Amino acid sequence: MSQANTSLFESIGGAASVDAAVDIFYRKVLSDDRINRFFDGVDMERQAAKQKAFLTMVFGGPNHYTGKDMRSAHAHLVHDGLDDSHFDAVVENLGATLAELGVADELIQQVAAIAESTRADVLSR
């Protein structure tokens, strides 16, 4: 998972595209009534930094995320009812963000596949 997928990251537009995507993605997530309760009371600036790290990873960019990070970061949310439907909603918002930025469907599929690889850790399985 720490292996950067350089060609995907560059095709999407690199660090600049992460910057462009983070506001759009976070805005979609906060506006989505299926999942926004999980973000109540969370510091927005710190959360935006985490979103940025997440987007860097799923765009195939350089990262040192480990499954353990994802697991511990989401454990309390699983306790509060986080399940597959919420994970699916986040992936959907991710795809919509990329579509809005004009990213080709084929690349969106690749990003979604990387996001999918975190499902078990996020949901504490």
Place this chain on the structure above:
Amino acid sequence: MPGGRPVALTFGDRVLDCQPGETVLEAFERHGVALSSSCRSGTCQSCMLQAVKGSVPAAAAVGLKPAWRELGYLLACTCRPSGDLVLQRVGQGLELPTCLLERTWLSEEVIRLGLEPPGDFSFRAGQFVNLIRDDGLSRPYSLAGLPGDDSLELHVRILPDGAMSSWLADAPLGTQLRLRGPSGDCVYACDDREHRLLLVGIGTGIAPLVGVTRDALRQDHAGPIQIVHAAVRGTQLYLLEPLQQLARQHPNVSVFGIALHPEGVPGVLEGELQGLVARLAGGASDPRVLLCGDAPMVNALRRQLFLSGVSLGRIGADAFVGSAQAPSPGLRPPPPG
């Protein structure tokens, strides 16, 4: 160009060498100093530090908000320093001795304190300090003035049950205190010089924004500056008159007083703050916004502005926590009785 000699990184009470070509993050790791990191390529901002002395290479500040660059923030993973740096974790400051020099009442419930500026203390207008009493009791207060003023100016709202504030209302002048800081990133960034500034102060949250306004004017800010002074009751708008005077002197400054209950105070709008802020933020040009005051209202406004399309990088917020017994404007106070 990285020089051919190692530089010294001071971090707390340690001095670490950083070899030519080595990043600050690598140097920390080589010395066993814990620092969180993730992308190691200047993107995720996990490893952000603040340089309080020394020059930050431009490459180490790529992608940071203008206010953060002004404050010396850097990304340790992309920082190859060309000279010595004094570093700290973001928002930590030094603890320094100070002394209570003066106190005046600005309204029925707000006092202005003047503290002796400690010798080594530097700050940017809009930041805050933690004031520490002899017995260790500590509270954060915003700095209302500019560096170079004769004293450090704090505006303190006296809360009947406030351990620190009610003590500060009576403490004899000359009392020794300590302060830690400065902290906070609600500062004027000269990148914003041509832009519209929207400054929203809730209660004593107006204090740091007066400092920011003075800082902006001193740096010949060219764009409009819109200042919103908000409270539950009109009589709590303790800086409305001086701000209106400032607006008369500077054609690019405009001031809005708003209260849920204006109570007949002239020039005060009646209504909820969210509506006014939405209207002002939606104006012709993209604003740079600073929000200061009670946490629930500041956080609600930040979310509202972000969802309405203002980028988070253009919103600075200083949410006052801990003192929030008082109701915020816009959150209706409970009915009497």
